[in-house]
Amino acid sequence: MIINHPILGPRDAAEFVYLGDAALINRPDGMTASVETFHDYLYLRDNPAGEHRELWYHEQGDRSWLVVTRNTVTHEITKVELARDVARAQGRSK
């Protein structure tokens, strides 16, 4: 597969490490969230046949974490974003 890196352009997926569902961005706050909330965050995943947003790490590249929108049926990749941009847009800060 080829991942069209938002900064570096097309790169071989072999340079990346796959993590999984981009929902992992939304880590609950450890001081306020319940164990149940953390459990759901960590263990519950959708497994769609079709469009899927997922986290990839360019370990053998510029070390950016990316959010890749990929069709799990066709492998078509329709969108690639820097995960830090996505995280900030979702309200994550520090």
Added chain:
Amino acid sequence: MAEIKLKPLTALGHDLPVTEALGPWTLTERFDVALASLAPRRGRLDEVRAAAARAGIPMSAPARAELGATFGAFWMTPDMWMVEAPFATHEDIRPALLAVFGDAASITEQTDAWVRFDLAGPELERLMERLSNFDLAPAPEGAATRTVIEHMGCYLIKRSAQAITLYGPRSSARSLHHALTVAAASLA
């Protein structure tokens, strides 16, 4: 002060850098370039750019390397550059950069983390296509990328049509050297 004087060795274990011929190409282990990573602290990029410009440190565009009068640099990540400088003037590079950037940037000594091989000769893409998935031939001068060579994460910089620099993990210097020599032999 202890009366001890430690003597450095190159990554390949030589006292002095060695240049060797690999078919039509030459390979030189460089032992005269200091390295440090330069990462602007959050919100201080402009400050760092201004200081760098004053000091003659090029902060290259993404996926690019640049050479200045004394300093060179290549882009590593969206918020980090690797600065190169000659041993002759900047063997102890970190204090020199701290003097330029103060607390506006995080600076980490990297000289010894890498082995540097300079390769020169015609049609280097013939050699590199055996080793790296980077499309060297059409890449512009100054292209800089991280790439995998026989499982080793390396930085590859295209200095010119007939010269490239490879920075590989220092501990794997022998393995990287071996990969380059056998690939060259299969093309000779």
Added chain:
Amino acid sequence: MTQVNRIAGGQIDRSQTLRFTFDGIPYQGHPGDTLASALLANGVRLMGRSFKYHRPRGVIAAGSEEPNALVELRTGARLEPNTRATVVELWDGLVANSQNRWPSLRFDALAINDRFNSFFTAGFYYKTFMWPAAFWEKVYEPIIRRAAGLGSLSHLEDPDAYDKGFLHCDLLVIGAGPAGLMAALTAGRAGLRVILADEDYALGGRLNAETFEVGGQAGSDWAAGVVAEVSALPNVRVMRRTTVYGAFDHGIYGAVERVSDHLAEPLPGKVRQTAWKIYSRRAILAGGATERPIAFENNDRPGVMLAGALRAYANRWGVAAGQRVAVFTNNDDGLRSATDLQAKGVDVVAVIDSREGGELLPGIRHLRGAEVVDSQGRLGLTGITVRDARGRTEVIRVDALGVSGGWNPNVNLLSHHRSHPTWREDIAAFVPGTGGPVGLVAVGAAAGAFSTHAALASAARAAAQVVSDLGGKASYDLPQAEDAPVAISPLWFVHSGKGRAWIDPQNDVTIKDVKLAHQENMISVEHLKRYTTLGMATDQGKTGNVIGLAVMAELTGRSIPETGTTVYRPPYTPVALGALAGRSRGKEFKPFRLTPSHKWAEEQGAVFVEVGMWLRTQWVPRQGETEWRQSVDREVLATRKSVGICDVTTLGKIDIQGTDAAAFLDRVYANTFSTLPVGRCRYGLMLREDGMVYDDGTTARMGPNEFVMTTTTANAVLVYRNLEFARQVLWPDMDVQIISTTEAWAQYSVAGPNARKLLQKIVDQDISDAAFPYMGAGEITVGGLRARLFRISFSGELAYEIAVPTRYGDALIRALVEAGREWDAVVYGTEALGVMRVEKGHVAGNELNGTSTALNMGLGKMVSRKKDAIGVKLSGREVLVAEDGLRLVGVKPVNPAHPLTAGSHLLKIGATPVVEHDDGWLTSMVYSPHLGHHIALAYLKNGAARIGERMRAVNLLARTDIEVDIVSPHFIDPEGERLRG
């Protein structure tokens, strides 16, 4: 008399003669020959024995689709079984042998299987060898493998090297027949970066096997002209002997270039084959078509071939496959074979044309409405039985028969992403369907454009479209070429006789087997394939598959498109595993990482151990030490008694800076780091989000906003990845910058009562306890050279870790050893390191096993609940904080003479050794030379409350059962007085 079947013409170099042997018999051929063409030229038709029935077999095809002529090529370590004789380029001195026969090809004892053929039908193995199950592995399978099978392996290591590489192009053209050449020419002239790859050594595809003209010259000459032109273009790369074997996602193709397969052995330094990964923006499949036979009784005799192969051997290689030849066809292309052969002077005794009516070929006995119903000949064809339109049968004496049942477009690559081909009634063939790999289009015969004109036109059009899609402009002139229509009346098999008619000669699958599959309801093509083995092995059914499913279609009353095809998968043709492995073999499997003391350790004769990619010193034997324990015990005792030095460079080191660095560490470590003063270090525990311990290490604060983290050797890369995740994704606005410095510093542990004295000789600063207390960290100098010192201990002794820039690491180990002479300093390796950490009760990899919590390790108090850190929340789950859960304990044998066995389970005295009684297990076991007996760390249920209990350590695999005492995991200096000294 040699080369009895050699005739005039062909693209062989008659000025040179090449000698070769087959089954030990010497023959001659010429450059340009394949092994198959040279054998045929020498009158050799019998080339092998069939898979199950051991029937005599000869060559059928002239290309990579060959199912029959499989030979063992070369000898010794280079012996390669199951090599298709049709793709082996002849070289001088070539040695080939037939396979799957004993004692000889002409007399094969197992040909008896053919007599019992009714037992060996589809599903035979499944049904016959089902019971008892235990017999399968030991009895049935070895027997079957010996009897039924292909060639044998050399069982020697492959002496050749293989390479891999990466190529990039705008357009990949797969196949260099007329269509591929036209596509490459059109795109190449327009300036695209083009790769043109073909499996053959001669480019031109069928043009080399045909007599017709292209652009007013011989087709092969036109091909040579185009090859010359595109080869001269700097933007076109022409790759002969290169098979594109698979289509992968996003324009990536796999290809194997047979660099040296046409030589007896590779030239010095050269590789045998190169596996290329090709990155393309677009690709054109010009893979041509493969002829298929018509099945009839006993159609597998040597001499029965594809009609197109007969004329290829005549036209390209100057070989007549026989002295008296007939052609059996259901289409006009078969007639072309007959006329080509006749033009070459071959005696074409009959053309058996299954179609009724129509014009008759001039000057040839052309039987319309006729079929071949049987054949004769034991080791080779001697005659065929023909039934004419009126039902009369006649035996015609021939020694070669060309059969043409039509042509199948080579759609394989287009189907590698599960796209199913579609059926075209007018040409009676499957053509590419929709939904193939994005960016790949088929042209020419691969797309069902069978005439040369149609092939050229479709290729030029497709290439021009690619040029235009990529922003360029292309123009082309089509050369004049034949444009004969496809004229075919499908006939798949001859309805006659009770004997066997082969559809897949390689797997010995006959029409009867398909009927049996149908009878047993294996009617899906995928079931049919697996039940009968139709289309498996080296040829993947390139010639036979369509007949098999046509037979199934007839049996089920469905149409061929309703019956469908099986899914094509990579590779298109067999790929050697060596090519896929490339350089990653033996000691080159992965690169090594060498420590800064490696050179010195090599000089000392140290024993090394692989730790990930690192080579670490395991122990350093001294003269007279013959057994590893002698060395390790000495290293441990000397360190505890005086001082020892160990290379600990491999531990991961990560430089963490930024105004939020301290806050960041509080998030990624379970314990607190923001309170750590500058110039001190602290042991840190890192959890996974699920609450299990992930990694541990010491992190030092070098400045207010500057830390150096250490990780375990094994997890260095993974921890770094997680830190980037935390920094970029979880808390993207934190001011934190990180970079690995593992390789930048040569770091040595100096441990033991004399450690300070030794180091004081080396470093420039005062390192007394007052100036450099326990857990101190700081920048120092060594003879003026910048260095770092950390007062940390993994052994329980007074210990430091000293770091210098790696290029000085070799000098530093020598300096430390020299400075330590007056205290008999030793250099110790990973074994002694392990012994001392177990003696001290430090957890390491065996305890950090991914299923253990800090509480399990006795480190529960380290987990701070006053802040949010990764893993803290879920580490508090009820089940993970049970009072009686596993706890780290120490274990020692009651009788000091008894050794412990790693992995032993802890049981109460008297309990039977079953899972229900399992109370825990020994995680790490060593012999402690300090204590004089074995010791172990263990996880024990409710362990903290069971110190002092007597138990048993049972290992059912090692058959050991030892009485042990449960003790504190800190075997030495539990109060830590030594390391604070």
